[in-house]
Amino acid sequence: MTPLLELSGLGKRFGTHQVLDDVxxxxxAGEVHCLLGENGAGKSTLCNLVFGVHAPDAGTMRLSGxxxxxxxxxxxxxQGIAMVHQHFSLVPDVSVVDNLLLGQSRGILKRAECAARMRELGERYGMQLDPHALxxxxxxxxxxRVEIVKCLMREPRLLVLDEPTAVLLPDEIRALLQxxxxxxxKGCGVVLVTHKLAEIRxxxxxxxxxxxxxxxxxxxxxxxEIQSLVHAMIQRDLSDPCDAVPASPRRAATPIGEAVPxxxxxxxGLTVRDAQGVTRLDKFTVLVAPGEIVGVAGVEGNGQVELAAVLSGLAAAxxxxxxxxxxxLTGKGAKAxxxxxxxxxxxxxxxSGCVVAMSVAENILLNRLGNYRRWGLLDRxxxxxxxxxxxxxxxxxxxxxxxxxxxxxxxxxxxxxLARELTTERLRFLLAAQPTRGLDVGAVEAVYGHIVGACECGIGVLLISSEIDELLKVADRIVVLYRGRIMGQCDARPSQRERIGAWMAGHTQ
Structure with a gap:
């Protein structure tokens, strides 16, 4: 059979940097082909060549011969190729249904028809969304999910997914793989870029x-052949390639008689109500000791974003x-x-984490640029x-x-x-929200290695993550948010998985 897609000897250079070489x-057709590699290996660039974002400098591409x-x-x-990009390509100030209609409709917008189609796809694939939400x-x-549904509405013959599961919860990941x-x-070819080895398996x-x-x-x-793929990707073996998170040493309780730090x-009692008066975070209370990692679990949209915004100084409680x-620090801004x-x-x-138009050096030193000021200029x-x-x-x-x-x-x-924030002057506390989202297995291991290392130096960490396995491995305790309230909390041990899952679904035990 003629292959759906053939890439032969592709090369791409940006300036002096050879991003792809003889790929x-x-x-x-009908195949799910996974594309693996460390961050910066060229996976997104290859996908962008297929989708027409960039043109190759060398090589050829053939579609159905x-x-x-x-x-x-x-x-x-x-030509029937749709792509979900690593970074979103949505217009934030309009509704979901209007985003789906962009580039697909001329003349009078058929919002009702599009919303009905969107609901049908949502029910079929388990990706329900409110069509009229901003x-x-x-x-x-x-x-x-909006990005994925937008592609599915085109019924493509080739679907390119650049790390689509990096921001999804376990149930959402299962739905997407389905x-x-x-x-x-149905005969559609699928190129899936992923760092999650369980998905490949x-x-x-x-x-x-x-x-x-x-x-x-x-x-x-x-x-x-998971182990050999991991070795090819990061040039070394992991003890368990499907579990790249280093275990955090459990903190011992403060001995009786010693002063509590x-x-x-x-x-x-942090509470956040939105402009419509809806309570998004409800009387959240927690203590994080020096050298302790407290994980925050929960289905997205249950108050994690609001909690992080308040603790970051980006929103008022x-x-x-x-x-x-x-x-x-109540009511203080981000600088304070x-x-x-x-x-x-x-x-x-x-x-809120970088200024993409600035250089790497400026971003990685952004929180202490004043240290490099000389006579009103920066010491480059x-x-x-x-x-x-x-x-x-x-x-x-x-x-x-x-x-x-x-x-x-x-x-x-x-x-x-992460490098910038872990080297913050007089660092006492680290708030990490989804810190490993979109990272390869080697990078996940490195990120948690740095976080655990900071804890061993006495830094307290509040770790917000949708990756339950990571929380169970690296945290000391886990609190579960449901509709803005703490549903329960427990020690971070594998035996608590079922209990945590019940709390995330709103069930008490």
């Missing part, structure tokens, strides 16, 4: 591994107070929060020297500290944010 790949040379994404869409009010996971299986069963018919822009491994039986974080190291020794790894790094040489050292320590991969932050892969952007 070849074949995709059959015919030459395929898309000049822009519209050409790819016209995108700006959706959680990260809900926005990803979507892939269903569309593949479940769904991939074949897999290709990229490293430094070149194909370094292929597998026709990826479920049976000042909490790294004390939150007392309606009621309640919070303290870091004994200093009250940072000055008090708080590191923030935000859920949405583009919205000192900045570049220190930025290089941080990039080396935290494995941030870029051609140089002077390149634009926007040119980094998503994973390298996240590692740069």
């Amino acid at each position: 070849s790949l074949t995709l059959e 015919a030459d395929y040379r898309p000049g822009r994404p519209a050409d790819a869409l016209a 995108v700006s009010g959706l959680s990260v996971g809900e926005r990803q 979507v892939c299986e269903k569309v593949a069963a 479940q769904i991939a018919r074949r897999a290709t591994v990229l490293r430094a822009g070149r194909v370094v491994a292929r597998s026709d039986a990826p479920a049976q 000042t909490p790294a974080l004390m939150v007392d 309606t009621e309640g107070r919070f303290f870091v190291g004994g200093t009250e 929060v940072t000055a008090a020794g708080v590191g923030i790894v935000p859920e949405d790094r583009h919205a 040489a000192a900045m570049l020297r220190d930025a290089r050292e941080l990039m080396k320590t935290y494995d941030v991969r870029a051609a140089s500290p002077e390149v634009a932050f926007a040119g980094l892969s998503g994973g390298n952007q996240q590692k740069a944010v």
Whole structure:
């Protein structure tokens, strides 16, 4: 049979950086083909060549046996290729249904028809959404669902998914993998970029591994060759390739008679109501001791975003107070929060964690640029020297500290944010919201290694994550949010998984 997609000898260079070099790949109709590689290996660039975002500098592409040379994404869409990008391409100030109609409708907008189609797809694939909700009010996971449904509405013959599960919850991931299986069963080819090895084991018919822009491994039986794929990807073995999270040493209780240390974080009854008066966070109370990791679990949209915004100084609480190291920060802005020794790894790094138009050096030193001021100017040489050292320590991969932050892969952007926040001056407390979202297994291991290392130095951590397995492995305690309230809390042990799952669904035990 003629392959659905054939890539032969593709090359792509940006400036002096060779991103892809002699990459070849074949995709059959009805196949789910997983594309693996470390952050910055060239996976997103390869997907963007297929979707017409960029043109290859070398090599050829064929679609169903015919030459395929898309000049822009519209050409790819016209030939039945749809793509879910790693970063969202939605218009935040309009509704979900209007986002789905963009580029697909002329003349009078048929919103009712589109909403009905959207509901039908949502029910079929388990991705329900409110058609009339503003995108700006959706959680990260809900926005990803909009992107996926937008592609499915086109009924493509080739679906390219660039790390679609990085922002989804376990149930949503299962639903998406079922979507892939269903569309593949209808003859659609699926290219799935993922870092989650369990997904490869479940769904991939074949897999290709990229490293430094070149194909370094292929597998026709990826479920049976996970270990060799991991080794090809990161050039070393993990003790368990499906569990890259290092265990956190459990804190011992303070012995009786010894003074209890000042909490790294004390939150007392934080409540947040939105502009419509709806309570989003309800009397949230927690203590985080120095050197302790407290995990916050829950289905997205249950108050985690509001909690992080208040603790980051980006939003004001309606009621309640919070303290870091004994200093009250209630109502203080982000600058005061940072000055008090708080590191923030935000859920949405583009919205509040970086300035993508600035350089890597400027972003990685953003919270202490004042230290490099000389006679009203920035000492660029000192900045570049220190930025290089941080990039080396935290494995941030870029051609140089002077390149634009926007040119980094998503994973390298996240590692740069983590490097900046973990080196905050007088760091006492770290708020980490979804810190491993979109990272490969090697990077996940490194990120939690740095977080656990900070804890061993006495830093308290509040870790908000939708990855239950990661919370159970790295946290000391877990609190579960449901509709803005703490549904329950327990020690972070595997035996508590069922209990935590019940709390996340709103059931008490």
